[in-house]
Amino acid sequence: MQPYTPCILHSLLIIPSMPRWIFLLLVLLLLLAFALSLAFGSVSIPFGQVVHILLGGIPEKAAWADILFKFRLPKALTAVLVGAALAASGLQMQTLFRNPLADPYILGVSSGASLGVALVILGLGTGSTALTFISGLGTLGNFTLALSASAGAALVLGAVLLLARRVQNTLTLLVTGLMFGYLASAVVSLLIYFSQPERVQVFSLWTAGSFGGVTWPQMQVFAPAALFGLLIASTMVKPLNALLLGDEYARSLGLNVRRARVWIIVSASLLAGVATAFCGPIWFVGVAVPHVARSLLKTADHRVLLPASVLMGAAFALLADLIAQLPGSQRVLPLNVVMSLFGVPVILSIILRQKQLRQL
Amino acid sequence: MLTTSSLSIGYHHPLASNLNLELHPAELVCLIGPNGVGKSTLLRTLAGMEKPLAGTVWLQHDNLHHLPAMELAKRLAIVLTGRVESPLLTAYELVSLGRYPYTDWLGRLTARDEVAVRHAMHLTDTWRFQARPLAQLSDGERQKVMIARALAQEPKVLLLDEPTAFLDLPRRVDLLQLLRRLARETQTAILLSTHDLDLALRLADRLWLFSSNGTMEIGLPEALALNGAIARVFQSEGAYFDHAIGAFRVHQAIHGPLTLEGDGYGITAAWTWRALERLGYEVHNGKSRYPLRVEILAESHWRLVTPSTQTDHFSLESLLTQIAQFHSHENLL
Numbered sequence: 001m002q003p004y005t006p007c008i009l010h011s012l013l014i015i016p017s018m019p020r021w022i023f024l025l026l027v028l029l030l031l032l033a034f035a036l037s038l039a040f041g042s043v044s045i046p047f048g049q050v051v052h053i054l055l056g057g058i059p060e061k062a063a064w065a066d067i068l069f070k071f072r073l074p075k076a077l078t079a080v081l082v083g084a085a086l087a088a089s090g091l092q093m094q095t096l097f098r099n100p101l102a103d104p105y106i107l108g109v110s111s112g113a114s115l116g117v118a119l120v121i122l123g124l125g126t127g128s129t130a131l132t133f134i135s136g137l138g139t140l141g142n143f144t145l146a147l148s149a150s151a152g153a154a155l156v157l158g159a160v161l162l163l164a165r166r167v168q169n170t171l172t173l174l175v176t177g178l179m180f181g182y183l184a185s186a187v188v189s190l191l192i193y194f195s196q197p198e199r200v201q202v203f204s205l206w207t208a209g210s211f212g213g214v215t216w217p218q219m220q221v222f223a224p225a226a227l228f229g230l231l232i233a234s235t236m237v238k239p240l241n242a243l244l245l246g247d248e249y250a251r252s253l254g255l256n257v258r259r260a261r262v263w264i265i266v267s268a269s270l271l272a273g274v275a276t277a278f279c280g281p282i283w284f285v286g287v288a289v290p291h292v293a294r295s296l297l298k299t300a301d302h303r304v305l306l307p308a309s310v311l312m313g314a315a316f317a318l319l320a321d322l323i324a325q326l327p328g329s330q331r332v333l334p335l336n337v338v339m340s341l342f343g344v345p346v347i348l349s350i351i352l353r354q355k356q357l358r359q360l
Numbered sequence: 361m362l363t364t365s366s367l368s369i370g371y372h373h374p375l376a377s378n379l380n381l382e383l384h385p386a387e388l389v390c391l392i393g394p395n396g397v398g399k400s401t402l403l404r405t406l407a408g409m410e411k412p413l414a415g416t417v418w419l420q421h422d423n424l425h426h427l428p429a430m431e432l433a434k435r436l437a438i439v440l441t442g443r444v445e446s447p448l449l450t451a452y453e454l455v456s457l458g459r460y461p462y463t464d465w466l467g468r469l470t471a472r473d474e475v476a477v478r479h480a481m482h483l484t485d486t487w488r489f490q491a492r493p494l495a496q497l498s499d500g501e502r503q504k505v506m507i508a509r510a511l512a513q514e515p516k517v518l519l520l521d522e523p524t525a526f527l528d529l530p531r532r533v534d535l536l537q538l539l540r541r542l543a544r545e546t547q548t549a550i551l552l553s554t555h556d557l558d559l560a561l562r563l564a565d566r567l568w569l570f571s572s573n574g575t576m577e578i579g580l581p582e583a584l585a586l587n588g589a590i591a592r593v594f595q596s597e598g599a600y601f602d603h604a605i606g607a608f609r610v611h612q613a614i615h616g617p618l619t620l621e622g623d624g625y626g627i628t629a630a631w632t633w634r635a636l637e638r639l640g641y642e643v644h645n646g647k648s649r650y651p652l653r654v655e656i657l658a659e660s661h662w663r664l665v666t667p668s669t670q671t672d673h674f675s676l677e678s679l680l681t682q683i684a685q686f687h688s689h690e691n692l693l
Contacts, residue, residue, distance in 0.1 A: 237466060238465060244446040249444065252437065254460055299448060300449045
């Protein structure tokens with residue numbers, strides 16, 4: 001690899017040494033995936049019409065504009081943001097804990113969110129009030145879920161952060177995070193055990209994950225939160241690189257490790273928490289995409305890995321959602337199922353093709 | 361450069377107190393002492409990684425423990441014992457992380473930074489494999505890259521915690537000579553802890569001899585050997601420091617004295633000496649007159665003379681077997 005060459009284009013793009021053609025390829029892939037997910041679904045809309053409608057033209061069929069603006073556009077944007085958020089979150093967690101198996105949920109954020117949602121769906125009210133309130137598919141119901149998930153995620157995050165400021169050792173943090181996760185899962189299981197089947201059904205629907213639930217009003221909360229998380233992540237690339245050497249070396253290089261750790265956790269958990277709150281716990285993207293980025297780009301430099309993971313995560317989420325829609329049919333597969341069924345072979349083939357399994 | 365005044369180190373109980381130490385530019389100092397006396401703790405305290413229990417560490421007129429982390433990183437660098445596990449990181453990328461305290465928020469290298477990185481890598485002879493990832497470096501190469509990374513910080517003081525621990529003998533000599541050269545060429549004050557007493561004696565400008573009662577003796581290596589300080593600090597049951605030869609003798613005599621004659625055959629005599637010592641004899645040179653005697657008659661011709669017999673041997677193996685036999689026989693009587 002060439003030593004970094006200062007270059008205006010590169011410094012603008014925050015990617016000092018990523019081969020430009022790979023970056024371009026990733027952008028093209030993302031655009032293609034975005035276009036596909038706008039065009040295909042239960043009803044196919046020709047590409048020409050998609051562009052035409054987006055530019056404000058009058059569609060051939062009146063329904064197309066509605067489909068595009070009310071459903072597909074927010075869903076595609078959501079997929080982009082969630083994919084990017086989870087990939088960036090997973091990358092940060094893997095480096096922070098120097099563990100290739102770390103994912104965005106490793107500190108219990110999704111368990112916290114699940115607990116929040118479970119409390120609302122399964123635990124709230126005795127009669128049918130809460131249930132109709134939520135399963136009425138109204139915006140308000142969805143928003144309640146997002147709020148309760150956020151509250152649950154924030155609760156766990158708060159506890160972990162409180163610890164992170166006190167605990168010296170990163171490993172201790174990891175173990176306590178896991179414990180929080182188990183605790184939350186146990187309470188969720190308990191709630192499921194004592195709940196009516198219809199409610200459990202609603203809850204399990206939530207855990208299947210979906211990009212379709214985010215409406216434009218919700219997007220006004222969701223998008224800024226996700227972008228803010230990504231912004232923090234982008235300011236963490238230098239500390240993340242230093243942390244590759246371990247806490248002690250990072251400290252000896254002048255990094256305030258405890259503060260960096262808090263910000264990394266804030267960013268990673270905000271990204272994971274927001275994604276979970278609005279789309280349910282989406283597995284797989286967060287743990288797999290950073291590995292693919294490392295494998296393809298053969299680097300440990302976060303100035304390259306972060307933008308690459310963000311682009312790949314977004315494209316991957318779009319494609320997974322596209323498959324889940326089973327274009328042309330009226331059925332929709334659970335998102336998490338598709339992610340794993342189609343994602344695992346693809347990603348294994350990429351990672352195993354390398355001579356040695358890439359580590360951090 | 362770096363000085364301490366009445367420094368106490370340790371975690372809860374002091375491992376050593378009232379240390380007044382001094383590191384000078386261009387000087388290579390070796391910190392030696394038995395295991396567990398607190399060599400690492402001292403290094404970590406001098407690096408600002410641990411707080412002193414009492415006293416102050418001064419770095420160029422500033423209290424080291426009050427310096428902002430970034431400022432400290434520009435003046436002092438440390439190489440630790442733990443391995444860096446980032447197999448994808450290339451040697452160049454690792455060394456360029458040494459520019460951390462100088463670079464912007466993204467860690468981008470300016471032309472000035474690149475010069476510093478390249479200079480550090482040339483000094484340590486690591487530029488040859490600058491593009492190789494850590495996974496493909498040997499332990500010796502890795503250690504040099506870690507030193508290059510420390511040099512890239514352009515420190516005034518460089519501390520190293522047992523930098524030779526994982527290396528074989530030629531590589532250890534190589535590394536210490538490199539550090540010695542670096543101290544001269546970059547005017548850096550270098551302090552390293554090591555268990556390699558022999559190498560420290562040969563290559564250090566000064567020794568800090570840390571003894572288990574928490575006192576520190578400082579001086580030229582030869583002076584500390586001569587006044588018996590090294591022997592005192594390292595005395596133990598299994599080994600003792602022989603300051604006549606400047607090395608450890610490992611075995612205690614259990615069989616009593618023996619005369620070894622044949623100083624004319626230098627190397628043969630030296631290795632015969634060691635073999636006899638290993639058997640447990642207290643070996644004396646040809647001027648002594650003990651009843652048990654080994655004479656070297658040619659390069660591979662030994663004669664064993666006991667009060668009752670005399671046998672000739674043409675290999676060390678046969679000589680040692682005969683002596684062992686004589687011994688068991690003597691025990692029977």
